[in-house]
Amino acid sequence: xxxxxxxxxxxxxxxxxxxxxxxxxxxxxxxxxxxxxxxxxxxxxxxxxxxxxxxxxxxxxxxxxxxxxxxxxxxxxxxxxxxxxxxxxxxxxxxxxxxxxxxxxxxxxxxxxxxxxxxxxxxxxxxxxxxxxxxxxxxxxxxxxxxxxxxxxxxxxxxxxxxxxxxxxxxxxxxxxxxxxxxxxxxxxxxxxxxxxxxxxxxxxxxxxxxxxxxxxxxxxxxxxxxxxxxxxxxxxxxxxxxxxxxxxxxxxxxxxxxxxxxxxxxxxxxxxxxxxxxxxxxxxxxxxxxxxxxxxxxxxxxxxxxxxxxxxxxxxxxxxxxxxxxxxxxxxxxxxxxxxxxxxxxxxxxxxxxxxxxxxxxxxxxxxxxxxxxxxxxxxxxxxxxxxxxxxxxxxxxxxxxxxxxxxxxxxxxxxxxxxxxxxxxxxxxxxxxxxxxxxxxxxxxxxxxxxxxxxxxxxxxxxxxxxxxxxxxxxxxxxxxxxxxxxxxxxxxxxxxxxxxxxxxxxxxxxxxxxxxxxxxxxxxxxxxxxxxxxxxxxxxxxxxxxxxxxxxxxxxxxxxxxxxxxxxxxxxxxxxxxxxxxxxxxxxxxxxxxxxxxxxxxxxxxxxxxxxxxxxxxxxxxxxxxxxxxxxxxxxxxxxxxxxxxxxxxxxxxxxx
Amino acid sequence: xxxxxxxxxxxxxxxxxxxxxxxxxxxxxxxxxxxxxxxxxxxxxxxxxxxxxxxxxxxxxxxxxxxxxxxxxxxx
Numbered sequence: 181x182x183x184x185x186x187x188x189x190x191x192x193x194x195x196x197x198x199x200x201x202x203x204x205x206x207x208x209x210x211x212x213x214x215x216x217x218x219x220x221x222x223x224x225x226x227x228x229x230x231x232x233x234x235x236x237x238x239x240x241x242x243x244x245x246x247x248x249x250x251x252x253x254x255x256x257x258x259x260x261x262x263x264x265x266x267x268x269x270x271x272x273x274x275x276x277x278x279x280x281x282x283x284x285x286x287x288x289x290x291x292x293x294x295x296x297x298x299x300x301x302x303x304x305x306x307x308x309x310x311x312x313x314x315x316x317x318x319x320x321x322x323x324x325x326x327x328x329x330x331x332x333x334x335x336x337x338x339x340x341x342x343x344x345x346x347x348x349x350x351x352x353x354x355x356x357x358x359x360x361x362x363x364x365x366x367x368x369x370x371x372x373x374x375x376x377x378x379x380x381x382x383x384x385x386x387x388x389x390x391x392x393x394x395x396x397x398x399x400x401x402x403x404x405x406x407x408x409x410x411x412x413x414x415x416x417x418x419x420x421x422x423x424x425x426x427x428x429x430x431x432x433x434x435x436x437x438x439x440x441x442x443x444x445x446x447x448x449x450x451x452x453x454x455x456x457x458x459x460x461x462x463x464x465x466x467x468x469x470x471x472x473x474x475x476x477x478x479x480x481x482x483x484x485x486x487x488x489x490x491x492x493x494x495x496x497x498x499x500x501x502x503x504x505x506x507x508x509x510x511x512x513x514x515x516x517x518x519x520x521x522x523x524x525x526x527x528x529x530x531x532x533x534x535x536x537x538x539x540x541x542x543x544x545x546x547x548x549x550x551x552x553x554x555x556x557x558x559x560x561x562x563x564x565x566x567x568x569x570x571x572x573x574x575x576x577x578x579x580x581x582x583x584x585x586x587x588x589x590x591x592x593x594x595x596x597x598x599x600x601x602x603x604x605x606x607x608x609x610x611x612x613x614x615x616x617x618x619x620x621x622x623x624x625x626x627x628x629x630x631x632x633x634x635x636x637x638x639x640x641x642x643x644x645x646x647x648x649x650x651x652x653x654x655x656x657x658x659x660x661x662x663x664x665x666x667x668x669x670x671x672x673x674x675x676x677x678x679x680x681x682x683x684x685x686x687x688x689x690x691x692x693x694x695x696x697x698x699x700x701x702x703x704x705x706x707x708x709x710x711x712x713x714x715x716x717x718x719x720x721x722x723x724x725x726x727x728x729x730x731x732x733x734x735x736x737x738x739x740x741x742x743x744x745x746x747x748x749x750x751x752x753x754x755x756x757x758x759x760x761x762x763x764x765x766x767x768x769x770x771x772x773x774x775x776x777x778x779x780x781x782x783x784x785x786x787x788x789x790x791x792x793x794x795x796x797x798x799x800x801x802x803x804x805x806x807x808x809x810x811x812x813x814x815x816x817x818x819x820x821x822x823x824x825x826x827x828x829x830x831x832x833x834x835x836x837x838x839x840x
Numbered sequence: 841x842x843x844x845x846x847x848x849x850x851x852x853x854x855x856x857x858x859x860x861x862x863x864x865x866x867x868x869x870x871x872x873x874x875x876x877x878x879x880x881x882x883x884x885x886x887x888x889x890x891x892x893x894x895x896x897x898x899x900x901x902x903x904x905x906x907x908x909x910x911x912x913x914x915x916x
Contacts, residue, residue, distance in 0.1 A: 236867075236870050236871060237866075237867075237870035239866045239867070239870055241863070241866075241867045267897065267898070268896065268897050268898035269897065270872060270896035270897055271871065271872050271896050271897075271898055274870065274872065378866070405862075405865070405866060405869065406857065406865075406869060406874070406875075409866075409869035409870065409874050410869075410874045410875060410876070413872060413874050413877070413896075414876075435882075438883060442883055442885070442886065442892075443886070444886045445886070447885075447886040448886060537901075541883075541885055541890060541892065541901050542885045542886050542887065544885065544889070544890050544901075544903070545885055545887035545888060545889045545890070546887060554890070554901075646861070646864070646905075647861075647864055647902075647903060647905070647906055648890055648901065648902065648903045649867060649868075649871065649900065649901070649902055649906075650900070650901045651898060651899065651900055651901075652892055652899040652900065652901055
């Protein structure tokens with residue numbers, strides 16, 4: 181049996197989906213976490229659950245809402261599982277009144293009742309069930325309560341009658357009855373659409389509608405779209421006192437918190453402090469301490485492996501491949517797992533606590549001046565974990581042009597894969613101020629995003645984004661269970677990447693730096709294949725670092741595979757060049773990277789940060805922009821900007837250092 | 841009187857939704873801003889716009905531009 185999970189944005193749909201199927205899909209506390217449909221099976225049953233993006237109504241406003249509407253109208257399914265956020269029950273039930281029009285069986289899952297109880301409200305599910313003529317089950321998706329009962333109800337759905345709720349005035353109901361016989365599918369839904377003059381195509385096909393609409397509009401003296409919306413809400417409000425009880429209503433905790441977080445003067449400083457804290461915790465606090473620990477572990481593995489292999493007199497190239505290529509390359513990125521864990525925790529908490537919508541709310545005015553809106557902020561924050569979900573989240577933006585610009589600019593935000601590069605450079609060159617250098621990159625990214633947005637506004641976005649509609653959710657305490665699972669999953673995918681992409685790439689880098697064009701092993705690194713390719717490209721890269729370095733050039737270029745590959749490539753090259761075994765000695769005196777200093781190191785980071793994102797993000801851009809040409813244009817813009825910006829930073833920085 | 845005329849924490853009943861853009865009007869209606877609904881101005885963003893209103897037990901952020909196209913009457 182196919183069950184569609186439908187509900188408002190941020191009503192806990194994905195939490196319920198996870199509770200039903202035992203999966204761990206991404207959840208959050210902002211409207212629009214789910215942007216595509218996902219399917220899963222309830223273990224031990226034949227219930228197939230389809231999680232659809234959240235919708236406020238069946239009149240789609242954004243592209244991801246359209247996915248849900250189209251699915252409900254055109255696809256095969258048996259039951260609609262309508263999840264209701266009890267804390268905003270009126271608006272949630274509005275969608276229910278529309279779902280009934282589809283003529284399918286509907287089951288209500290009443291979610292977040294525990295939150296409601298805390299506020300002093302109570303919902304009587306039996307009475308609600310009578311009012312709506314459909315089963316209503318109380319659940320707590322987060323605490324896994326009521327799930328069994330819900331599954332049983334779904335399994336025995338045939339016992340329940342189809343809800344034949346008629347909620348409109350007689351004259352509207354009569355019009356629906358008149359129109360229905362001539363409509364092929366989704367009769368009631370489409371009849372109402374014709375009356376609302378929403379579906380012009382259908383209206384044309386039904387000339388008899390013209391007269392009906394005319395006479396009805398005369399009766400109500402306003403548009404039928406307004407009348408129908410009014411009556412849906414009136415039906416809910418009329419019955420609300422039957423199933424909904426409130427004891428008290430006072431200032432909520434969210435209101436109190438907002439007095440601080442949305443304070444006229446403090447809001448923006450608090451935001452800066454919070455984002456600084458994220459980088460202080462992940463780069464500054466952990467710093468070199470754990471990195472050193474993991475590094476020595478890898479060194480231990482490497483030395484013992486090397487001596488082991490030497491004792492069985494393995495080929496020297498094999499020993500070098502394993503120790504200098506694979507272990508060095510993978511170890512270099514795995515070093516940064518402690519920092520990544522902290523970054524992932526911070527982002528997960530930001531996403532689930534409800535603060536993200538607040539950022540969007542108070543920065544909307546500012547971003548509007550630059551041709552974006554508060555809606556673009558959500559992709560940017562999600563992008564600080566990984567650009568790919570960030571780019572996909574841009575779907576929640578209604579305005580097409582603004583969506584495109586947001587997709588193009590999201591990769592500028594330092595993602596978790598760029599964190600190893602940032603940490604490597606900042607901890608070495610800025611010592612105890614490493615966190616400050618990292619934060620400066622974050623805010624530089626924001627500035628560049630805003631400046632780029634102005635540019636695009638001038639070029640092809642004449643109009644300001646017209647509107648902004650965003651639900652402000654209540655603050656929620658992040659669930660420890662979810663955050664743990666979310667962080668573990670992200671770390672695991674980072675490790676998996678190290679074992680696959682970084683592994684392969686390290687082997688290739690090792691091969692190209694160990695062999696000459698004549699495939700002679702053990703040549704001086706300067707005569708290797710990679711060196712000869714890199715030394716040509718190094719001329720182009722010269723302005724960025726003020727030095728002709730093939731090694732730095734190829735490292736930066738390989739960032740396109742995965743941004744952490746930059747660190748990995750540098751470690752492999754440094755190891756082979758100087759027999760440096762310890763990763764933190766990448767910048768060792770007289771080594772191949774010893775020309776780096778604070779200034780060109782910063783410029784190098786800026787190049788890596790702003791240039792074309794990794795292949796994963798590029799393909800996400802291609803998909804969301806829906807055009808190969810637009811994708812190439814975006815990459816060209818990003819890379820050119822990175823090149824100019826990094827060269828400027830290096831040039832001006834070097835000049836300043838000379839004067840000082 | 842329109843919604844932007846209200847001061848913070850003031851309550852009003854919506855009397856007419858005058859939004860010209862049909863799609864936007866639909867969405868405003870769908871979100872529960874229909875005639876007769878009671879709206880309270882909850883928060884104004886630090887930079888003066890958008891404005892957070894509460895209605896039907898939840899909170900919604902809208903810009904002044906849209907709010908100024910919604911007519912209302914203040915509740916004393």
